Amino acid sequence: MDEAKRIVQYVRQSLDDEEEFHFLRFEFLQRLNIVQIQRDLIRLKSNISRENAVSIENSQVLEQRLKDYALAIKNYKDLRSKRAVPKREMRRRKLLLQRFLQSPATDFEDPFQSHYSFLEDEVDTKVDPLRRTLMRHLPVWFTYSPQEKGDRKKEYSEGKLPHAVSTPVDRLARLLIALISGSFLIAPMVIMSFDPSQTKSLVTVASAVLLFILVLSFGIRVSNIETMVATATYAAVLVVFVGTSNGSIGG
Structure with a gap:
């Protein structure tokens, strides 16, 4: 069964078996994204201080990166506010994802190791x-x-x-x-x-x-x-x- 069909089957099974849909929070990737934007903003701040002026190009980049920074923090905060999957259920849901989404040929280490949460907010x-x-x-x-x-x-x-x-x-x-x-x-x-x-x-x-x-x-x-x-x-x-x-x- 190819990957596209496995994804569809996973979604259908989740609709039949699970009332609460879970997802991976990807803590590492979320933090990595925030840190990368911080690095870009630090470099921009350094350039502006050195030149004591803001070029048109830097101004446009600054505006966009600040928007990306605010959005990344907001999204990260929103994901962390969702109710966490209890530890007793996490292994089962992780195995379920691995069954349908894992690709032994391309996956390195364990990309399914992450915080698992439900779409609803905390209790x-x-x-x-x-x-x-x-x-x-x-x-x-x-x-x-x-x-x-x-x-x-x-x-x-x-x-x-x-x-x-x-x-x-x-x-x-x-x-x-x-x-x-x-x-x-x-x-x-x-x-x-x-x-x-x-x-x-x-x-x-x-x-x-x-x-x-x-x-x-x-x-x-x-x-x-x-x-x-x-x-x-x-x-x-x-x-x-x-x-x-x-x-x-x-x-």
Whole structure:
């Protein structure tokens, strides 16, 4: 089979077998291209400094090379922003490329050794860790929305992760957050109510606030300001309870 037919066969197979199309980032070639343009611009800068003037020819070359330089950096940055193929899948995809595209007569060393990426961007950071965990571990019939079940029938049948947060997953996450939030208030109050003492109350409050900060930081996607406000509010509620309990003990 000639190379042109192998390329067509590879593309057809990728359409049938893979939802996410992968590509080689060619890190070496991308950096080589940027460095070569940098070299040309360095030589131009040196010539302009030596002559203390810009000729028409140098001006045209300078304009074009600066455009090439900006475009090369932009393209390199864009490629690096794409989601990387996991290491467990990289070998399989590399072997797939070698099967269809390798030319033993002309290829030197291993031109397929490179970073592999998908065409989509990195994982959406708007999905918080709690929802992402639920999407990863719950059954697909629960985590897929009706629309995504229809759009991604093959991936749904294979049990692959959904792309979007379904309504059931979102509601379950909200329920868990509400239960956890309530327990953060009820548990310390119950602990401090039995055999109350100032030392016990302070230790309980400090431990509860620290645990609250950890859960808020690693379990929910919130901004820095929201984290500060939530932590201060939670600590204030517990401090009020401690003051009320100490007043009752004193009375």
